Each structure stands twice: as structure tokens, then as C-alpha cells.
Amino acid sequence: MTIDDTDRKLLAALQEDAGQSYAALGQAVGLAAGSAHERVRKLKAAGVIKRTTIEVDQAALGHGVLAFVLLDADAWMGDAPTLHALEAIPAVEEAHIIAGPASVLVKVRTVTTEDLQATLRALHEVAGVTSTQTIVVLESYFERSPAVM
Numbered sequence: 001m002t003i004d005d006t007d008r009k010l011l012a013a014l015q016e017d018a019g020q021s022y023a024a025l026g027q028a029v030g031l032a033a034g035s036a037h038e039r040v041r042k043l044k045a046a047g048v049i050k051r052t053t054i055e056v057d058q059a060a061l062g063h064g065v066l067a068f069v070l071l072d073a074d075a076w077m078g079d080a081p082t083l084h085a086l087e088a089i090p091a092v093e094e095a096h097i098i099a100g101p102a103s104v105l106v107k108v109r110t111v112t113t114e115d116l117q118a119t120l121r122a123l124h125e126v127a128g129v130t131s132t133q134t135i136v137v138l139e140s141y142f143e144r145s146p147a148v149m
Contacts, residue, residue, distance in 0.1 A: 001046035006031065010039055011048070011148040018052045058109050065110045066137040069120065070102035073128040077103040085126045091119040102133065 009029040013020070026036035043049045058064075071077065078097040086095040086106060094107040106123070110116045116136070123132055 001042065001048065003048065007039060007043060007048075008148045010036065011043070014040070014049070014052075015145045015148065018054070062111050063109045065113055065116050066140065067108045067110075067116055068135045068137070069106045069108055069123060070133040070135075071104040071106065071123060071126070071129050072131040072133070073103040074130050075128040077128055081127060086123075089119060089122045091115065092123075103128075 006029055010025060013025055013028045021033070022037040022040070023033040025031075025040070026033045029036065031039070040049065058066075082104070083095070086092050086104075091108045091110045092106050093109055096105045097103065098105045108116065108119050110119055116134075120132055120134060123129060
């Protein structure tokens with residue numbers, strides 16, 4: 001599928017507010033509601049739009065502890081068992097195989113520092129993990145979705 005400027009504008013508008021109507025989307029990009037709907041359907045069918053979701057303020061829900069954890073390992077971590085082990089830890093929001101000072105980078109969000117400590121214990125139990133380095137976020141300036149280029 002070829003993505004044109006109108007598709008990019010639609011994607012940017014959806015990233016701002018995925019719940020807006022097709023009429024509002026169409027108006028934002030100069031299309032009729034039906035045309036906007038059809039383009040969004042095609043973007044979904046092509047896998048460009050993976051899912052539609054909402055953004056939740058985790059701190060407002062009491063999940064005020066945010067940390068990034070580097071996992072060192074004695075073996076390759078880019079396989080299904082590692083994926084499933086990390087997915088099974090509820091506090092892990094993201095996991096990335098990386099090049100650099102560690103093998104895996106995970107984003108963790110918890111209610112308390114005690115919960116963070118329990119999460120770190122669970123991460124140490126993942127097969128192959130030899131150590132962790134934890135960076136606790138004191139304040140976030142902003143978080144945003146990547147720009148649609």
C-alpha cells in the first residue's frame with residue numbers, strides 16, 4: 001500500500017484523538033466522512049494502523065513509579081521464551097531487544113517502590129538474566145507518539 005499525504009494527515013489526526021468521528025477526520029483532512037472511513041479501513045487492512053486505543057494517565061490511576069530497566073544476560077534474549085516471560089510480568093509496559101550496554105530494555109510502571117522491587121525480582125528470574133540496571137524517572141517532561149512522516 002502506498003501512503004500519501006492525505007493518509008499521513010489522517011494518521012496524525014488519529015494519533016491526536018483516535019475516538020473522533022469520521023466526519024471530523026474527513027473535515028480535518030479535506031475528505032467526506034465516507035472517504036475518510038474507507039481510507040482508515042484500508043490503513044487497518046494493510047497493517048499500518050495496528051490498533052485503536054486510548055491514552056490513560058497512569059499516575060492518575062496510582063501508578064506513579066516509572067522506571068526503565070536494562071537487563072544484562074548470559075545468552076541471546078531475542079526469542080519467544082523471553083518475550084513470554086516479560087509479557088507475564090504485569091508491570092512491564094514495553095520490552096525491547098537492544099544493542100549497547102545490555103541485552104533488553106524494559107519500561108516498568110508500578111504503584112510503589114516496593115512494587116518496583118518485586119518487579120525487579122521477577123525480572124531477575126527471567127531465564128538468562130544476570131543483572132539489571134534500573135533508572136527511576138523523577139518527572140516526565142512529555143511523552144508523545146512518533147510523528148507520521
